[in-house]
Amino acid sequence: xxxxxxxxxxxxxxxxxxxxxxxxxxxxxxxxxxxxxxxxxxxxxxxxxxxxxxxxxxxxxxxxxxxxxxxxxxxxxxxxxxxxxxxxxxxxxxxxxxxxxxxxxxxxxxxxxxxxxxxxxxxxxxxxxxxxxxxxxxxxxxxxxxxxxxxxxxxxxxxxxx
Numbered sequence: 001x002x003x004x005x006x007x008x009x010x011x012x013x014x015x016x017x018x019x020x021x022x023x024x025x026x027x028x029x030x031x032x033x034x035x036x037x038x039x040x041x042x043x044x045x046x047x048x049x050x051x052x053x054x055x056x057x058x059x060x061x062x063x064x065x066x067x068x069x070x071x072x073x074x075x076x077x078x079x080x081x082x083x084x085x086x087x088x089x090x091x092x093x094x095x096x097x098x099x100x101x102x103x104x105x106x107x108x109x110x111x112x113x114x115x116x117x118x119x120x121x122x123x124x125x126x127x128x129x130x131x132x133x134x135x136x137x138x139x140x141x142x143x144x145x146x147x148x149x150x151x152x153x154x155x156x157x158x159x160x161x162x
Contacts, residue, residue, distance in 0.1 A: 003048050006156055010117055013048035015041040020071040020160045023119055024052060027096075032061040033081070034112060034119050035160065039073035046077065063089075063097075065121025065160055066106040086110055102149060104142030105130035111145075116155040124149050125159045 004012040009026040019038030022045055024031065031054050037045055049056060059078040064085040065071060075083060084092050086108030089099055098113040105122040109130075112119040122130035129146050132139035 003051060006117055006158065007115065010114065010158075011052055012158060013037075013045060014162055015044050017041055017044075018070060019073065020065075020068075020122075021158070021162060022048070023158055024049070024054065025097075025114060026052075026054075027094075030061065031059045032063065032094075032097075033059055033078070034063045034158075035065055035071040035121070036062060036074035036077070038070040042074045042077060045074055061092075061094075063092075063110070063112055063119075065111065065119065065123075066109045068106070068122070071121070071160065100148060100152075102145035103138045104132055104145045106134070106136045107138045109145070111149055113152055113154060116153070117158050118149060118152060118154040118156070119158045120149055120160070122160040124157065125161065126157060130160075
């Protein structure tokens with residue numbers, strides 16, 4: 001379970017098996033995860049968090065870019081986390097994280113901007129865009145969502161998959 005340090009308090013955990021990347025933002029005493037990868041990556045995720053000195057009970061917030069199995073498979077590992085997705089994201093009161101609705105890959109896809117890091121989920125990748133041929137996709141909205149993200153002021157793209 002390799003990890004990358006994206007900034008002083010932001011880390012990427014990625015996996016050998018298929019599943020989304022997991023991003024960690026350490027905000028003071030709050031530990032925020034963006035997505036949780038697929039269930040088969042559970043132990044690797046726990047190992048990555050241990051490497052970052054984070055106990056799963058100390059994860060307070062999980063932000064979901066969308067609800068595909070490869071992004072939500074390990075939610076159960078974090079009993080104290082409040083989970084935010086498209087349905088309740090406007091209840092989130094962290095003013096330093098900007099929220100963007102980006103339908104296309106799914107009708108309820110979200111992206112997040114924290115400082116100069118864009119967490120794009122499965123909307124925008126380093127070398128392309130997410131799939132829009134799935135039953136829950138909205139292909140006619142994908143280009144507008146990609147354009148919205150490309151025009152944001154960010155230095156680092158943190159996609160759902162690398």
